[in-house]
Amino acid sequence: MPVEEKASSSARRMNCRHQEKSGSVRLLFLLLLSLFCKTASEQIQYSVPEEMEKGSVVGNLAKDLGLSPGEIANRNLHVLSLDKKQYFTVSAENGKLYVNDRIDREGICGETIFCPINFEVMAENPMNIFHVTVAIQDINDNTPHFLNEDIRLEPSELTLPGARFVLGNAEDPDVGMNSLQNYQLSSNQYFTLETRESEDGNKYAELVLSKQLDRESESSFHLTLLALDGGRPVKTGTAKIWVNVIDANDNPPVFAQELYKVSLKENAPKGSSVVQVKATDRDEGSNGQIIYIFSNIAESVRRMFLLDPKNGAIMVMENLDFEWKDKYTVTVEAKDGGGLVAHCNVEIKLIDVNDNAPDIVLLSSSSPIPEDSASGTLVALINVKDRDSGENGNIVCQVLSNLPFQIVSTSNNYYKVVTDGALDRENTPEYNITITATDNGSPPLSTLKTISVQISDINDNPPAFEKPSYTAYVPENNPSGASIFRVKASDPDLDRNARILYSIQKSNIEDLPLSSYVSINSETGIVYAQRSFDYEQFREFQLQVKAQDGGSPPLSSNVTVEVFIVDQNDNSPQILYPSKGVEASVLFEMVPLSADADYLVTKVVAVDADSGHNAWLSYHLLQATEPGLFTIGHHTGEIRTSRTFLERDAVKQRVVILVKDNGHPSLSATVTLNLVFAENFQEALPEMKTQSISPDYQSDLQFYLVLALALISFLFLLTVILAILMKLRRSGNPKFLQCFAPVPHSSAGAIFPPNFEDGTLPYSYQLCLSSESRKNELTFLTPNIQIVDNSLCGDKSGEPLTGNEGNNLETEVAIMNMVSFYSRKCLHAV
Numbered sequence: 001m002p003v004e005e006k007a008s009s010s011a012r013r014m015n016c017r018h019q020e021k022s023g024s025v026r027l028l029f030l031l032l033l034s035l036f037c038k039t040a041s042e043q044i045q046y047s048v049p050e051e052m053e054k055g056s057v058v059g060n061l062a063k064d065l066g067l068s069p070g071e072i073a074n075r076n077l078h079v080l081s082l083d084k085k086q087y088f089t090v091s092a093e094n095g096k097l098y099v100n101d102r103i104d105r106e107g108i109c110g111e112t113i114f115c116p117i118n119f120e121v122m123a124e125n126p127m128n129i130f131h132v133t134v135a136i137q138d139i140n141d142n143t144p145h146f147l148n149e150d151i152r153l154e155p156s157e158l159t160l161p162g163a164r165f166v167l168g169n170a171e172d173p174d175v176g177m178n179s180l181q182n183y184q185l186s187s188n189q190y191f192t193l194e195t196r197e198s199e200d201g202n203k204y205a206e207l208v209l210s211k212q213l214d215r216e217s218e219s220s221f222h223l224t225l226l227a228l229d230g231g232r233p234v235k236t237g238t239a240k241i242w243v244n245v246i247d248a249n250d251n252p253p254v255f256a257q258e259l260y261k262v263s264l265k266e267n268a269p270k271g272s273s274v275v276q277v278k279a280t281d282r283d284e285g286s287n288g289q290i291i292y293i294f295s296n297i298a299e300s301v302r303r304m305f306l307l308d309p310k311n312g313a314i315m316v317m318e319n320l321d322f323e324w325k326d327k328y329t330v331t332v333e334a335k336d337g338g339g340l341v342a343h344c345n346v347e348i349k350l351i352d353v354n355d356n357a358p359d360i361v362l363l364s365s366s367s368p369i370p371e372d373s374a375s376g377t378l379v380a381l382i383n384v385k386d387r388d389s390g391e392n393g394n395i396v397c398q399v400l401s402n403l404p405f406q407i408v409s410t411s412n413n414y415y416k417v418v419t420d421g422a423l424d425r426e427n428t429p430e431y432n433i434t435i436t437a438t439d440n441g442s443p444p445l446s447t448l449k450t451i452s453v454q455i456s457d458i459n460d461n462p463p464a465f466e467k468p469s470y471t472a473y474v475p476e477n478n479p480s481g482a483s484i485f486r487v488k489a490s491d492p493d494l495d496r497n498a499r500i501l502y503s504i505q506k507s508n509i510e511d512l513p514l515s516s517y518v519s520i521n522s523e524t525g526i527v528y529a530q531r532s533f534d535y536e537q538f539r540e541f542q543l544q545v546k547a548q549d550g551g552s553p554p555l556s557s558n559v560t561v562e563v564f565i566v567d568q569n570d571n572s573p574q575i576l577y578p579s580k581g582v583e584a585s586v587l588f589e590m591v592p593l594s595a596d597a598d599y600l601v602t603k604v605v606a607v608d609a610d611s612g613h614n615a616w617l618s619y620h621l622l623q624a625t626e627p628g629l630f631t632i633g634h635h636t637g638e639i640r641t642s643r644t645f646l647e648r649d650a651v652k653q654r655v656v657i658l659v660k661d662n663g664h665p666s667l668s669a670t671v672t673l674n675l676v677f678a679e680n681f682q683e684a685l686p687e688m689k690t691q692s693i694s695p696d697y698q699s700d701l702q703f704y705l706v707l708a709l710a711l712i713s714f715l716f717l718l719t720v721i722l723a724i725l726m727k728l729r730r731s732g733n734p735k736f737l738q739c740f741a742p743v744p745h746s747s748a749g750a751i752f753p754p755n756f757e758d759g760t761l762p763y764s765y766q767l768c769l770s771s772e773s774r775k776n777e778l779t780f781l782t783p784n785i786q787i788v789d790n791s792l793c794g795d796k797s798g799e800p801l802t803g804n805e806g807n808n809l810e811t812e813v814a815i816m817n818m819v820s821f822y823s824r825k826c827l828h829a830v
Contacts, residue, residue, distance in 0.1 A: 043119075046097070047135040050105040055098055058088060058134060060097020061121065066128060072093040075123040080363055082383055087117055087136065097132070104171075105136045106173035113175045120412070120829050122363075127378070131412060140178040144170040146239040147296050151225070153207070153241060154339035157215040158248035162208065164194075166331075166343050168296030169204035170227030170237050177230035186224035193225075197257075198345070200329055204296075207241070214568040215245040228663025252340035253279040255291050255332075260346040266322035267353045277312040279334035279342055295333035295343060305348075305803030308334065308430065314346060322352040323387045351383025353390040360384050360449040368454035371425040379405060380417040380451050384437045392441040400448075407435060409623075417451065425455040457494040459551025464487045465559040472527070472802035475566045476535040484518075487525045487559060489547035499550040500525075505558060506628070508542045518543065518563075527561065535567040536609050569663025571609040573617055575671045577601065588674045593655075601630065601675060604637035606659040616662035622670060630655055630675075651677045 046059045062072050073093040079090055088168040091099040109115035115136040120129050122446040146168065153165055172180040175746055183205040186192035190206045205225060223241040228234055255277065262275045292312040294302060306317045312332065328348040365380040397407050397415050402419030417433060418590040431453045438446035465487060469736040472485035491498040502525040507514045518526050527543070531806070541563055548556035578589070589602050608615040626649055631642045639655065644764060653675040660668040 015722040020198075038561040040314050044130055044543065045189065046132070046137065047137060048099070048103075049139050050103045050135040051139060051141060052099045052103060054100065054102070058097040058099060060095065061097040061132070065123070067095060067123075067353045074125055076125070077121055077123050080120040080122050080129070080383075080384075082119075082361055086119075088132075090121060103136055103779045105138050105175075106142065111174075111175060120414075127381075129410070138175045138178050140174055140229060140235060142173045142178075143235040144172040144180045144229050144237035146170045146227065146237055146707050147224070147298065149242045150237045151239055152244065154244045154633070155209065155213060155729070156250070156339060157213045157245050158249050158250050159209055159213060161210055161212060165191075165207040165209075166295070167205040167207055167225060167241065168331075169198075169202050170239070171298075172237075174229060174231070174363060176706075179229055180227055181230040182228045184226040184228065187221055187344070190221075191223065198329070198471050199347075207706070213245045216320065218245070220244045248338075249800035251282040251287070251336075253281045253334040253336050253342040255279045255334060255342055255344040257768065258344050262348050263351055264316075264320070264348055265351045265353055266320045267355055268316050268320060270316055270318065271681050272316050273315060273724055274348060275346060276314070277332050277334075277344055277346065278346070279312070281334075281336045281340075283336060285339060287340075289337045290334045291336075293333050293335070295331040295431050301328055301330060304328065305330065320350055322350045322389070323356065325351070326350045349380060352389050352392055354388055354439060354443070354445055356387040356392075357445040358384055358386045358395050358439055358447045359439035360435060360437050360447055360451065361649045362451065363455075365451060367452065368456040369419070369423070370458055371423045372458050372460065373423060374792070375419055375421065377419045378416055379419060379433070379453055382415050382417065382435065382449070384413050384415060386437075386439050388439065388441065392439055395437050395441040397435060397437045397442070400436055403433060405431070405433050412676060423455055423458050425494075426461060428455065430454050433542065457497055457554070459493055459497040459549060459555060461492050461497075462557045463489040463491045463500050463549055463553035464545035464557060465547065467559070472562040473565055473566050474529065474533060476533050476534055476568045476764070477570055478529050480529065481529050482529050483526045484529050484563065485527045485561060485813075487545050487547075487561060489557070489559075491549050493549065493551065496550040498545050499552070503546050503548070505544040505546045507544070508599060508792070509538075517541070519655045520545065533565045535565045536566065536571065539567075541562045566796065567614055568660060569610055569614040569665070569667060571614075573606045573608045573661055573669045574657040575604065575606045575659060575669055577605040578673060588633065588676055589746050591641070591675050591677050593645050593677050593679050595641050595645065595677075597641055598643040601641060602673065603638045604632070604639065604657050604659065605669065606669065608635065608661050610661065614663040616660055616661050618662070620658040620660065621655065622658040625650055625655070632657060645677050651679070653677070 044061065047060055048056075059371050062077065064154055067075060072513075073092065073169075076092055077090045077095055079086060079088060080094065087099070087101050087103055089093075089098050090096070091098065103117075104117050108117065113114075115138070117134045117136060120131055121132055121133075122129055142803075148168060149355050152168055155163070155165070165185075170180055170183075172178070176677040180203055181196050183193055183203070184204075185191065190211050190213060192208060192210050194206045194208055195203055196206055198662045202261060221243050223243065225239045225241055227239075256279070257277075260275050264274055277292065279288055280291050281293070291309050292307055293309060294307055302317070304318050304320065307313070308315070308317045309333060312334070314330075314332075329352065330346045330348070331343055332346055333341050333343050351592050363381045366378060369377060369379060373602065384395050384397055386395050395413070397409070399405050399407050399417070404423060405417055406420040408416045408418055410416055417435070433451045433453060435449050435451065437449075440551060466489070469484065470487055474484045478484070487502065489500050489502075491500055501522045503522060503528075504518065504520050506513060507517070513532075515528055515530065520526065521528070521532055521749050525545075525547075527545075543561040543563065544558050545561055546556055546558050547553050547634055561816075568733075591599070591601050595601075604619055606617055606619075608617055618634055619632050620634070621627075621632045628642060629645075630639055630653070631651060632639050637659070639657070655673045655675060657671050657673065658668055659670070660666050726777075
């Protein structure tokens with residue numbers, strides 16, 4: 001510890017920057033410590049003489065760091081430059097340390113014996129920082145020189161032997177043996193020379209009077225003073241001493257103190273008083289008048305302080321800086337009017353104040369960094385320094401605001417900024433990290449520095465649809481290729497991580513491939529119909545759409561789209577009853593002549609394949625032979641008589657019924673009914689025949705052609721039937737005719753329309769097969785007249801027909817049906 005104090009005391013006296021001085025003390029301590037223990041592996045030390053030529057090799061740094069030749073290029077060794085002047089450089093090719101600039105030890109360290117240059121070398125891949133110290137050895141490149149090369153002395157002839165005259169000192173910037181070592185005086189008979197050392201270690205010369213002066217014998221003479229250093233070869237400086245002997249002045253001035261010690265704050269303003277020296281002289285008159293002057297003071301110090309020649313007050317002339325020089329020693333000379341002088345020393349020690357804010361230097365920065373960077377990832381490397389000393393130079397660094405970063409101290413005022421939490425580019429794509437460095441002075445000073453760090457994107461967000469599910473409504477009969485819906489997903493990531501492609505994964509449609517129904521634009525998400533939809537085939541289906549981003553690995557999400565087919569009015573009503581006869585034969589309904597008003601004649605039954613309003617049906621009486629005779633239920637389709645039948649009314653009535661749906665536009669269907677007013681079937685039959693033979697809707701040409709074909713077919717068939725009947729009658733097997741008889745109490749072998757049981761249908765149909773051959777499927781439409789207890793062949797009184805009358809009627813009916821059947825076949829052929 002005493003060695004450190006001595007080094008520190010010496011450092012305070014040197015005329016150089018406090019930054020370099022603090023580094024010298026620290027490295028001196030490291031060198032002393034190395035005598036007792038091994039230094040850290042990253043502390044490299046070299047020693048070179050000053051004034052080496054640029055490009056001179058200092059040492060093989062790569063070898064001393066233990067790097068193999070193959071690692072040198074990859075590690076990229078380089079000097080971290082914190083100061084404006086860079087004295088050394090490292091070759092990235094061979095790893096050697098070279099001199100990069102002129103090294104003047106005196107300009108760097110001043111009077112300090114141990115002169116280190118400290119710097120840091122960074123190696124990359126991985127990153128390491130190595131502390132390098134180069135000790136600069138002094139060479140004898142400076143000659144001692146006197147501040148005053150012409151020294152004039154005016155001793156009185158009464159001066160007694162033993163009197164001393166301070167000649168001042170010579171300066172030599174070198175240190176050690178190369179610095180000033182001794183003084184020599186040319187031979188003379190009056191004076192001898194003594195070399196003395198001041199408290200700050202500087203050597204100065206004093207003349208000692210060894211023989212009484214005699215002005216009358218020798219009033220003036222000159223001497224030569226040499227200053228010698230200890231170099232090889234020795235360098236000298238010369239000063240001339242001019243001695244002028246004056247008359248007697250037997251009382252020299254006397255200072256109150258030989259040494260004045262003053263402490264002064266470095267921020268003392270200009271003109272402020274430092275100290276006032278005081279000397280007295282017992283002589284009277286001019287011999288007692290004292291003038292104060294600086295003696296042998298450097299010009300730099302003379303500019304800093306002003307000495308009042310009359311009262312000896314010393315004042316501040318320029319701004320003082322503790323970091324530049326922390327101590328001044330000046331010599332004040334008091335001279336009376338008789339030429340006698342006295343000297344005293346004034347030691348001015350500056351007190352450091354906190355006048356320097358910390359300085360933050362950004363050495364390296366990593367930007368951008370991935371958002372998935374682990375905690376502790378290096379973001380930046382900084383160096384923080386403060387030119388003040390003591391508590392004023394102690395620094396605390398921290399990161400402002402609540403950011404996921406922290407600052408970690410390493411060594412030698414180096415700090416690392418590392419991540420301290422999870423990063424999310426989607427929330428914060430860029431951070432402005434503000435670092436504050438605050439010293440411990442009073443009041444404390446601080447410095448802010450902001451580091452901008454960009455966060456790079458990774459694929460950590462899957463696409464998100466705007467809705468959890470979608471519902472689309474598509475009108476049926478849409479054109480193929482029409483767009484029916486659009487899904488939209490977003491991804492907060494960037495670039496390809498946010499590029500979304502859409503696809504259809506699956507559907508609940510099973511009968512045909514999905515691609516034949518719908519497709520999707522992979523970039524826009526628009527869903528297209530590949531075919532025209534039919535509401536009557538299916539009314540809804542579901543799709544599962546997948547949105548996948550372009551990241552690696554890709555992320556995706558699914559959404560369900562439910563598509564509803566909207567019904568259009570594209571189906572006309574279908575009339576189930578009364579249905580058109582075979583090959584569009586005319587339909588007949590019989591109405592009793594005795595029917596009262598509101599008698600239910602028949603009921604029109606219709607359906608519509610559409611749904612909703614499009615399937616709401618209404619029934620309208622479009623045409624009628626007697627418009628006022630019939631009415632129809634608007635919603636039920638029931639045709640009823642509005643009044644009783646009158647004699648003036650036609651027996652045969654033609655009614656056209658319109659069935660209309662509620663769509664827009666409305667679709668409709670018509671059916672024509674021929675109503676015959678009769679009490680029984682025999683009365684209605686002639687009207688039916690007339691109607692069947694000559695339909696009024698055909699043209700005249702068609703009528704005659706059909707009539708001719710019908711007559712020919714009728715004669716042929718009548719001949720065949722009569723022949724068959726005669727044969728059957730002779731054989732006594734009347735089973736064939738039984739097929740035409742009504743079956744009122746049994747439904748075996750009969751096929752009825754679906755609406756028969758509601759009582760509104762006037763017809764039923766019976767399928768009869770010959771007992772001789774069931775394979776010949778001849779279908780006959782046989783009128784089944786509404787008879788409750790009587791047989792078909794009964795008379796008007798209800799008694800059944802007997803004998804040949806019944807057989808003749810049955811035969812006639814059978815013949816009529818057969819003729820009607822084959823007539824329709826012929827008409828269809830025509």
